[in-house]
Structures are given as C-alpha cells and as structure tokens.
Amino acid sequence: MEINGVDIKDTYAEGFGIKVTRMLVTAATKKLAKIAVTEATGYGTSVIGCPAEAGIDGYVPPEETPDGRPGYTIMICQGGKKALDHELMERIGMGILTAPTTAVFNCLESEDVLKTGNKLKFFGDGFEEVIDIDGRKIHSIPIMSGDFLVESAFGYKEGVAGGNFFVLANSKMSALVATEAAIDAIHNVEGVITPFPGGMVASGSKVGCNNYEFLNASTNEKMCVTLKDKVDSDIPDDVYGVMEVVIDGVDEDSVREAMKQGIKAACNVDGVLQISAGNFGGNLGAYKINLQDLF
Structure with missing residues (x-):
C-alpha cells in the first residue's frame, strides 16, 4: 500500500492500557496558560523512566472555557490509580498552583474520580472557600497573586x-x-x-x-x-x-x-x-x- x-x-x-485523566488549565493570558501547562507536563515522556506520561492536548479559546479565559487541555497518564492520584497532586500542586492566575477544570466525565482539588484546598490553611463556576464545585484557594481555582474532583478512565x-x-x-x-x-x-x-x-x-x-x-x-x-x-x-x-x-x-x-x-x-x-x-x-x- x-x-x-x-x-x-x-x-x-x-499499544497498552493506561489510566488517563484530562483537564483544562486557564489563565489571564494565553502565554501564562501555556507556561503553566508546560511546567505541569514536564518529565512525562515514557513510563519506562518517568513517573507519568503527560502532554498538552490543545488550545481552548476563552469563549469555550468555564471562566471565559484562554486555556489548554492536558492529559496525564499512569498505570495505576494510586500513582495517577500522586501525579495529579504533584503536577497541579507544584506546576499549576504556583503559576500566576491559573485555574484547573475537569475535562473527563467518568464515575471514577480523583479528589485532587479537595486535597489541594488545605493549602489555603482554613481561608479556602467553595464556589460555583458553570455548575462545577470549585475550591478557591487564596494565594499571593489572588485566588487559585481548582475543581474538586477529576475523572479518569482506561485509555x-x-x-x-x-x-x-x-x-x-x-x-x-x-x-x-x-x-x-x-x-x-x-x-x-x-x-x-x-x-x-x-x-x-x-x-x-x-x-x-x-x-x-x-x-x-x-x-x-x-x-x-x-x-x-x-x-x-x-x-x-x-x-x-x-x-x-x-x-x-x-x-x-x-x-x-x-x-x-x-x-x-x-x-x-x-x-x-x-x-x-x-x-x-x-x-x-x-x-x-x-x-
């Protein structure tokens, strides 16, 4: 042929089966959103040697996001639920929460969820709040630059x-x-x-x-x-x-x-x-x- x-x-x-989660990261500008997702998906080439396989799925314009800001979808993949849960905590907590003006939303509807946002809320030290954005349960965590927003739970599935x-x-x-x-x-x-x-x-x-x-x-x-x-x-x-x-x-x-x-x-x-x-x-x-x- x-x-x-x-x-x-x-x-x-x-190919082989792997557990996959997909999320949307938004920020005040497209540049800031790209910086955050680049950081969060680093060191994610292959589970042969990396703790996860991760990458940027695509750009999402402001008119298509829950908060009306530009963003990127990303995927994080791991073989087991416990390991995937750990990777979400590490990559959102250290790669996205630390980035200016970011918010993170679930992009994969599933009965199986990881309660990453519900765990990250404790970074707020009691000052965190729960708010609603587009029907989603969002944890608003005060940080120096304003508030970091993260959805309470993220769906995952076999990919x-x-x-x-x-x-x-x-x-x-x-x-x-x-x-x-x-x-x-x-x-x-x-x-x-x-x-x-x-x-x-x-x-x-x-x-x-x-x-x-x-x-x-x-x-x-x-x-x-x-x-x-x-x-x-x-x-x-x-x-x-x-x-x-x-x-x-x-x-x-x-x-x-x-x-x-x-x-x-x-x-x-x-x-x-x-x-x-x-x-x-x-x-x-x-x-x-x-x-x-x-x-």
Missing part, C-alpha cells in the same frame, strides 16, 4: 498508550520535517497527546536488553541508521533518517485517528520513503493497530 508514493508497511503498532509509527526518509532533515508535519496534524485531534519532546521520539526503544540484564528497555538497534551495516537491520538501504511518533489517547479510536492524520501529513513531505510501526510481538499490550487498516 502506498500514499503519495510512500510505502505503508503491512505491520502494526502495539490507550503507545500508539506509534516510524517515519523513514532519505535524510535526517526530511525525517524531521515530515515528523513535525505529522505532529501538527495530530494536534488537531482531540483527546490525544504526543508525550515525547516536540512529539518526536529520537530514541526508540525495545523491551529488555541484549547485553545488560539490569535494563528493562534499550535502544532499538534494528531501527538505528548508524547500525545498518552492523546488525540485522529493518532499515532499507536508501533510508538515512528515522523518527518515531508515540501517541497516548483517551480511547483506541482517538489514537487510531491521530495515527491516520499524522501519517497522511508525513507522506506529503518530499524525501519520505516508508511508514512503519513498532511492536513487540504482542508481549507489551493488548492493542494492535495495523497501519494499512487506518486507510
């Missing part, structure tokens, strides 16, 4: 992590340009994040390690350009640039749509030769998203 002359390999991306695809091109620059185009397209899909730096994974990995028993993940040597002549490589001879995109979403449909839009965008860039995907033979997760089935 080809798209614009780019070979879409007959393979699949292997999908690890949706992915590889961009293989005739040069490193072509791979970079194509992957940036893919990320821009993915940002138009609601309910997904690309948690790696700039949405791009430079250091694709495999489960386990060939030479060091103490590592649970290591470099994917079969996809390393500089190792083409040294290992049983999966890279075609005419490929000299490889980048990966990893996607987490609120459900499988969201991840599939993000992969589809990202791949289509990448295939419009000169120099892209092939689109592939990473899987582990079914050993990592229950979700198998075949690339060709997306189209």
